[in-house]
Amino acid sequence: MTNLKLVINKEFLKKHQLEIGVLFCFVLPPVGILWLMFIGWIHLKNTVDLKVQFYLNTTTFFFICLALAALGATFSEDKEGYMLIFAMVLGYLGLYLYIRECVTMALIRRFKWIMIVGGVFLVVTGSVLKNVQITDMLIGGLTGTIFLGPSPDSDGRLFGTAYNPNFASFLLLLILSFLLAEQLKRQQCKRIIIWNYVFVAIMMFGIFQTGSRAGIGVMFLVLVIFMLRYSAKIGMVAAALLIFFHKQILDVIPRFDLLNEAILERKEIWETSIKIWEKYPFFGTTPLGYRQAYDQFTQPEPHAHNMFLGLFAEYGTIGGLAFLLLVMTLMFKVSCMLFVHSKNKELLNFFLLSLPVLFFTGIFDHPLVSPQTALLAVIVLACFDRYTGSVPFWQKTVLFVNYKVVRMIYFEGPRMMRLEKQRVKS
Numbered sequence: 001m002t003n004l005k006l007v008i009n010k011e012f013l014k015k016h017q018l019e020i021g022v023l024f025c026f027v028l029p030p031v032g033i034l035w036l037m038f039i040g041w042i043h044l045k046n047t048v049d050l051k052v053q054f055y056l057n058t059t060t061f062f063f064i065c066l067a068l069a070a071l072g073a074t075f076s077e078d079k080e081g082y083m084l085i086f087a088m089v090l091g092y093l094g095l096y097l098y099i100r101e102c103v104t105m106a107l108i109r110r111f112k113w114i115m116i117v118g119g120v121f122l123v124v125t126g127s128v129l130k131n132v133q134i135t136d137m138l139i140g141g142l143t144g145t146i147f148l149g150p151s152p153d154s155d156g157r158l159f160g161t162a163y164n165p166n167f168a169s170f171l172l173l174l175i176l177s178f179l180l181a182e183q184l185k186r187q188q189c190k191r192i193i194i195w196n197y198v199f200v201a202i203m204m205f206g207i208f209q210t211g212s213r214a215g216i217g218v219m220f221l222v223l224v225i226f227m228l229r230y231s232a233k234i235g236m237v238a239a240a241l242l243i244f245f246h247k248q249i250l251d252v253i254p255r256f257d258l259l260n261e262a263i264l265e266r267k268e269i270w271e272t273s274i275k276i277w278e279k280y281p282f283f284g285t286t287p288l289g290y291r292q293a294y295d296q297f298t299q300p301e302p303h304a305h306n307m308f309l310g311l312f313a314e315y316g317t318i319g320g321l322a323f324l325l326l327v328m329t330l331m332f333k334v335s336c337m338l339f340v341h342s343k344n345k346e347l348l349n350f351f352l353l354s355l356p357v358l359f360f361t362g363i364f365d366h367p368l369v370s371p372q373t374a375l376l377a378v379i380v381l382a383c384f385d386r387y388t389g390s391v392p393f394w395q396k397t398v399l400f401v402n403y404k405v406v407r408m409i410y411f412e413g414p415r416m417m418r419l420e421k422q423r424v425k426s
Contacts, residue, residue, distance in 0.1 A: 018099070019110050022376065026118030026161055029144040029372045036375045040094030041087075047097055055100050058329040059385055063093035065322035069315035072283035085286040088371060092378050099382030100389075108347070108383055112178045115376070116199060119175035122168060123206035126160030130209070144372070149302070157254075158209035162372065169207055169215030170357070170367035174376065176203040176219065177353035180226040184349045211254040214364035221360060222353055229349055266305055266364065272297045273304040276313040277320075284316035287369055303369045307362025310369065330355065333388045351384050 013020065017039060024032030046052045054060070067089040074082040129145055140146025144161035162168035179200050186193055207219050220242060228235030276285060276293045285293040287303065290313060294301045304310035312320030334355060337348055358377055361367055368374045 016110075018107065018379075019114050022111060022114050022379070023118065025372055025376060026121050028142055029161060029163070030142060033371045033375060036095055037088070037091035037371075039098055040091040040096075042094070043098040043101070044090055044094030047094070052097070052101055055097060055385075057385065058326050059096060059381060060093065062319075062322045062326040063089055063096065066315050066319045067093065069283045069319045070286050072318070073280070073286050073289065073316070076283055077285075077289065079286075079289065082286045082288055085288055092374065095375060096378050096382045096385075099379055100386050103383050103386045108350075111379060111383075112182070112350075115171075115175050115178060119172055119203055119206070120199065122160035122162060122171060123158070123202055123209075124160075126158035126168060126206065126209065129160070130156055130158045155211070157211040158206060160206075163370065165210040166212050166215065166365050167367050167370050167373050169210040169212035170361050170365075170373050171376070172203050172206045172210070173215055173218055173222065173357045173361065174354060174380070176200065176207070177222055177357050178350065179203065180222065181350040181353050184226070184229055208254060212365070213253055214361060216253050217364075218357060218360045222356060225353055225356065229352065268298070269301055269305050270309055272301070273306065273309040273313045277309070277316070280313070280316060282316045282318065284312070284314045284319060287314050290314055303366045305365050307366050307368060310366040314369075327359070330359075330384075333384075337388070347383075347387050351380075351387065354380055355384065 018036075021032050021035035021039060024035055026032070043052065047054050067086055070082055070086040070089055074080065074086065125145065134140035134146045137146060144163050146163065147159065148163040149165075157165040159165040159168040162171055179196060183193075183196055183200070186196065204219065207215050224235060224239050224242065226235075227238045272294055275297055276290070280293065290304070290310075291302055293313075304313055308320070308323070311323045315323075334352065337352070358368075358380070368377055
């Protein structure tokens with residue numbers, strides 16, 4: 001009986017190792033980070049041993065470039081500690097390959113609901129602890145409840161188990177996009193689920209409580225996309241209302257009175273990040289060396305508060321250009337998703353709502369500098385590449401566009417000319 005229980009436990013852990021790692025990312029973040037990293041490292045080892053397939057695409061190329069940049073920075077700067085970043089990027093790559101290899105619809109559903117439960121846990125713990133300062137560094141670090149940031153405290157902002165309000169805002173935005181996609185799915189089936197609206201309200205409350213201005217802005221953008229997918233007319237009305245009442249909306253955004261100061265601060269950080277890139281053009285400084293490099297110009301800053309500039313500063317031109325290629329590829333795929341006629345579009349809204357969160361939060365912040373958020377984003381990215389890999393988007397899109405062009409030139413054009421001639425004669 002003992003051996004049977006041991007076998008069952010091993011099978012359960014093996015079958016649900018990803019879900020366990022995701023859950024730990026919310027409850028005990030360091031454990032969850034290491035858990036998912038080990039999944040990635042083990043799978044990458046199996047890939048090197050030719051036991052599993054390696055996928056060469058723009059995403060894997062991006063991770064390979066980051067790894068090479070981290071390795072180059074290690075030797076060029078003679079900093080052995082930078083090898084931790086090299087190992088971290090390899091963990092991202094291995095986890096991506098693992099998801100790309102074994103993801104199923106059932107796994108995506110489990111991942112989505114574990115993220116939702118984790119988001120509720122984050123909001124609850126954040127609401128309880130946002131006015132309590134954690135003094136025990138070990139407990140705070142293990143549970144993610146200790147504030148990490150450039151300022152000495154969080155000023156009562158919610159961050160729960162995410163170490164930082166901006167990181168918490170990113171996670172809650174990602175979860176909000178999952179809930180809204182689920183609502184669109186229910187709407188197609190003409191089913192109204194009350195608890196889904198309750199979860200949406202909890203996530204929106206949490207995003208406001210984080211005090212992240214960029215996060216709240218992205219939240220409104222995601223809501224407009226949701227309404228456009230729900231009904232084009234309702235979406236356009238919502239967008240018009242946002243534009244018309246933008247001053248009133250800005251007044252309710254937390255810390256809006258500090259916006260001008262924040263813009264000037266961001267401007268200084270971005271300019272300094274460009275200087276860091278100019279000083280370390282090829283391999284960058286890695287995320288570990290960014291603060292030290294920033295200290296050479298002014299007071300230390302943990303990251304660039306901009307994903308694009310951050311990747312150029314931390315991983316040099318090699319990593320920055322690879323990231324731009326990745327972004328262009330993702331944008332192309334998303335555009336194709338809207339035009340291709342295919343039955344395999346079940347997860348269309350899931351990605352149309354979640355991918356903008358990854359992109360737009362990175363314009364005014366750099367939430368993916370944290371492994372806790374980056375690993376969860378890697379899972380979404382891997383699911384998207386697996387999903388789009390099952391449909392020949394390029395071929396179908398080209399054929400569809402060619403069909404429209406040919407029809408317009410050879411059929412619609414002559415017909416319109418005949419109608420115009422008849423109108424002139426009459």
